[in-house]
Amino acid sequence: MPRKPSNPGRGIHRETPATSYDVALLAGVSQSAVSRCYTPGASISSKTRAKIVKAADALGYRPNAIARGLITRRSNMVAVIITNLTNMAYPEVLFQLNQRLVERGMHLLLFTLSSERNVAQVLEEVWQYRVDGVVAAAHFSDEQTEACHARNLPVVFYNRRSSDPHAGSVCCDHERGVRDLVERLVQAGHHRFAIVGGPPESEVSQLRTRGAIDAIERKRGLVYDIYEGDYRYSGGREAAARIVSARRRADAVICANDALAFGCIDGLRRDHGISVPGDVSVVGFDGVSAVEWASYDLTTVVQPVERMVEAAVDMLLERIENPGLPAEARVFAGAFREGSSARLGTGAGDSRRRAGTATELPG
Amino acid sequence: MPRKPSNPGRGIHRETPATSYDVALLAGVSQSAVSRCYTPGASISSKTRAKIVKAADALGYRPNAIARGLITRRSNMVAVIITNLTNMAYPEVLFQLNQRLVERGMHLLLFTLSSERNVAQVLEEVWQYRVDGVVAAAHFSDEQTEACHARNLPVVFYNRRSSDPHAGSVCCDHERGVRDLVERLVQAGHHRFAIVGGPPESEVSQLRTRGAIDAIERKRGLVYDIYEGDYRYSGGREAAARIVSARRRADAVICANDALAFGCIDGLRRDHGISVPGDVSVVGFDGVSAVEWASYDLTTVVQPVERMVEAAVDMLLERIENPGLPAEARVFAGAFREGSSARLGTGAGDSRRRAGTATELPG
DNA sequence: CTGAAAGCGCTTACAG
DNA sequence: CTGAAAGCGCTTACAG
Numbered sequence: 178m179p180r181k182p183s184n185p186g187r188g189i190h191r192e193t194p195a196t197s198y199d200v201a202l203l204a205g206v207s208q209s210a211v212s213r214c215y216t217p218g219a220s221i222s223s224k225t226r227a228k229i230v231k232a233a234d235a236l237g238y239r240p241n242a243i244a245r246g247l248i249t250r251r252s253n254m255v256a257v258i259i260t261n262l263t264n265m266a267y268p269e270v271l272f273q274l275n276q277r278l279v280e281r282g283m284h285l286l287l288f289t290l291s292s293e294r295n296v297a298q299v300l301e302e303v304w305q306y307r308v309d310g311v312v313a314a315a316h317f318s319d320e321q322t323e324a325c326h327a328r329n330l331p332v333v334f335y336n337r338r339s340s341d342p343h344a345g346s347v348c349c350d351h352e353r354g355v356r357d358l359v360e361r362l363v364q365a366g367h368h369r370f371a372i373v374g375g376p377p378e379s380e381v382s383q384l385r386t387r388g389a390i391d392a393i394e395r396k397r398g399l400v401y402d403i404y405e406g407d408y409r410y411s412g413g414r415e416a417a418a419r420i421v422s423a424r425r426r427a428d429a430v431i432c433a434n435d436a437l438a439f440g441c442i443d444g445l446r447r448d449h450g451i452s453v454p455g456d457v458s459v460v461g462f463d464g465v466s467a468v469e470w471a472s473y474d475l476t477t478v479v480q481p482v483e484r485m486v487e488a489a490v491d492m493l494l495e496r497i498e499n500p501g502l503p504a505e506a507r508v509f510a511g512a513f514r515e516g517s518s519a520r521l522g523t524g525a526g527d528s529r530r531r532a533g534t535a536t537e538l539p540g
Numbered sequence: 541m542p543r544k545p546s547n548p549g550r551g552i553h554r555e556t557p558a559t560s561y562d563v564a565l566l567a568g569v570s571q572s573a574v575s576r577c578y579t580p581g582a583s584i585s586s587k588t589r590a591k592i593v594k595a596a597d598a599l600g601y602r603p604n605a606i607a608r609g610l611i612t613r614r615s616n617m618v619a620v621i622i623t624n625l626t627n628m629a630y631p632e633v634l635f636q637l638n639q640r641l642v643e644r645g646m647h648l649l650l651f652t653l654s655s656e657r658n659v660a661q662v663l664e665e666v667w668q669y670r671v672d673g674v675v676a677a678a679h680f681s682d683e684q685t686e687a688c689h690a691r692n693l694p695v696v697f698y699n700r701r702s703s704d705p706h707a708g709s710v711c712c713d714h715e716r717g718v719r720d721l722v723e724r725l726v727q728a729g730h731h732r733f734a735i736v737g738g739p740p741e742s743e744v745s746q747l748r749t750r751g752a753i754d755a756i757e758r759k760r761g762l763v764y765d766i767y768e769g770d771y772r773y774s775g776g777r778e779a780a781a782r783i784v785s786a787r788r789r790a791d792a793v794i795c796a797n798d799a800l801a802f803g804c805i806d807g808l809r810r811d812h813g814i815s816v817p818g819d820v821s822v823v824g825f826d827g828v829s830a831v832e833w834a835s836y837d838l839t840t841v842v843q844p845v846e847r848m849v850e851a852a853v854d855m856l857l858e859r860i861e862n863p864g865l866p867a868e869a870r871v872f873a874g875a876f877r878e879g880s881s882a883r884l885g886t887g888a889g890d891s892r893r894r895a896g897t898a899t900e901l902p903g
Numbered sequence: 904c905t906g907a908a909a910g911c912g913c914t915t916a917c918a919g
Numbered sequence: 920c921t922g923a924a925a926g927c928g929c930t931t932a933c934a935g
Binding site: 447 | 555604605606609630638647664667806810830833835
């Protein structure tokens with residue numbers, strides 16, 4: 178027995194949106210026909226289609242994506258889990274992710290973590306919403322990754338490596354980027370390094386810090402000290418104070434991200450009257466937009482965000498279509514950006530570099 | 541006749557998540573009982589609940605939020621429509637919005653606009669997803685606002701005023717904030733103003749620019765010129781060049797947002813050797829985190845993001861609960877922040893202010 | 904090409 | 920407190 182239309186009282190300010198049944202009734206066709214009209218590739222005559230479109234317009238009908246998702250088991254939603262948006266590099270990533278996902282007919286359900294702690298809680302919600310996939314810029318335990326896999330929920334990590342064989346990942350090659358920085362600094366005669374790390378629990382920070390240490394230890398005659406930061410401007414500025422009062426003064430500071438580097442530069446220059454890069458070189462990592470600001474003109478490694486995001490979305494959607502695909506890890510090299518915050522002596526630097534910058538190398 | 545469980549083959553790697561029916565079967569209770577177990581306040585004995593929880597754990601069951609949304613007509617999702625995340629002020633807003641929404645049991649479906657153009661397209665998708673409400677930091681036409689109202693979809697605008705009586709709004713008082721800036725600058729003896737606007741289509745920029753003009757015209761003996769910007773650092777820097785080459789040199793620059801102000805400061809100082817605030821004062825608007833960076837230490841108006849977001853979420857959820865509530869507009873005053881980018885002579889400024897800043901007032 | 908029917912996984916009166 | 924049943928708004932075989 179056909180159901181009754183859900184909206185008997187029909188007016189501009191109806192209490193509930195029109196359904197396919199309402200449209201069918203008005204168009205004088207079956208509800209299935211209405212459904213086919215909105216299913217790409219379904220067989221429907223242009224005559225019927227015209228009647229339906231007319232009725233649908235009159236009622237302001239839009240297919241209910243929630244109901245569709247229930248029957249097709251595809252919500253067309255992707256959960257994006259991001260540690261915190263205050264990291265200056267994330268807004269760009271999020272924006273690009275959304276653009277790419279929308280292009281592919283998906284939508285972005287946002288989950289942010291106040292601390293890396295409550296991943297478990299977030300995952301509960303992600304599961305309840307039956308998203309089709311997850312892009313995670315956050316750390317999962319192996320059990321959590323495995324639980325997603327058991328639920329047939331594809332996960333792609335962004336800038337995190339997972340030891341679990343079931344999750345894909347897209348990463349910037351942090352080690353290589355930082356090694357490149359170290360080599361250029363050494364080449365230019367630096368040999369006393371300060372490494373300003375991010376939050377100790379950050380995997381990315383660990384990789385960058387570890388990469389710097391390895392690159393430094395590989396050479397002879399170099400020394401380094403490690404300072405703890407927090408990925409923020411204020412942390413960099415505080416680190417500058419500690420660097421200045423250290424018994425051996427660094428001649429190059431490697432910061433785990435750009436925000437730390439900005440703080441470090443300001444701290445050195447303004448709080449301690451030290452010339453950057455005259456006395457000390459400072460480099461960062463990420464390539465946020467502020468690296469181009471003239472007050473910093475930061476020498477850094479720029480993550481290829483566009484390509485990384487594209488890769489992450491491609492990888493995820495492939496695995497949504499085809500759950501059998503094996504996991505994959507894609508690693509992208511960052512691009513070296515020569516600013517004027519480090520004395521590299523390649524002569525390829527910013528033409529606005531101030532006099533006194535290109536001083537003679539020590540030793 | 542009871543339906544068959546959808547997952548006959550039960551294993552860790554099942555092909556489909558467990559349903560309430562599966563749990564009921566395993567627990568030896570009815571499907572309704574399972575549903576009640578996950579409905580706060582439903583009547584269920586602790587004995588039955590225990591059996592269900594045990595079965596649910598074994599199967600990794602989570603209620604399907606999509607199916608629930610279909611029957612309850614509440615998706616517990618709020619669409620957030622944001623013009624573009626590259627505006628430095630938005631990431632913080634988005635992050636706060638998500639925090640607040642999650643606290644209240646809602647989830648955030650993100651929609652970004654590449655240009656203000658495709659609001660129509662975004663709204664189509666918003667409607668299909670049956671979100672419970674919309675927070676929009678984007679401009680809607682009256683028809684669009686009205687269409688949401690006709691669908692019983694509450695909308696709260698963030699920093700946009702709507703002429704439509706059906707939409708709520710939360711705004712910072714841009715006019716008042718900028719008037720405050722102008723008055724303080726005039727008080728300190730400035731009288732030749734440069735106003736650097738944002739993108740002409742931005743409502744916020746219009747309000748701020750208009751507010752500056754009004755405040756200036758209200759006084760005697762003041763002059764001003766208007767420069768077009770784009771809300772970005774580069775626009776501010778370019779505006780600086782035009783300001784410098786203008787026939788009458790401004791002694792105070794009012795920028796429509798902080799990013800423009802940063803660019804303007806760098807342009808004046810580094811491209812043209814002009815002292816800020818010695819020769820020219822520069823002020824911004826927003827209060828992004830970089831205003832505290834020592835290289836800028838920007839004098840600006842700080843939007844009370846936390847309170848504004850809280851108000852927006854409260855207002856929206858109230859109207860989701862009670863669709864009959866009348867529209868409401870809440871306006872928040874910004875907080876003046878005295879940095880060292882403007883010569884205000886109040887003596888209350890940054891203690892790190894460099895010598896030469898507090899020069900004698902002209903005239 | 905078209906319609907009747909079953910079913911996606913839930914919630915919620917309704918009886919008992 | 921509990922279960923059988925209807926129904927949310929769709930999609931999709933299945934006949935015709």
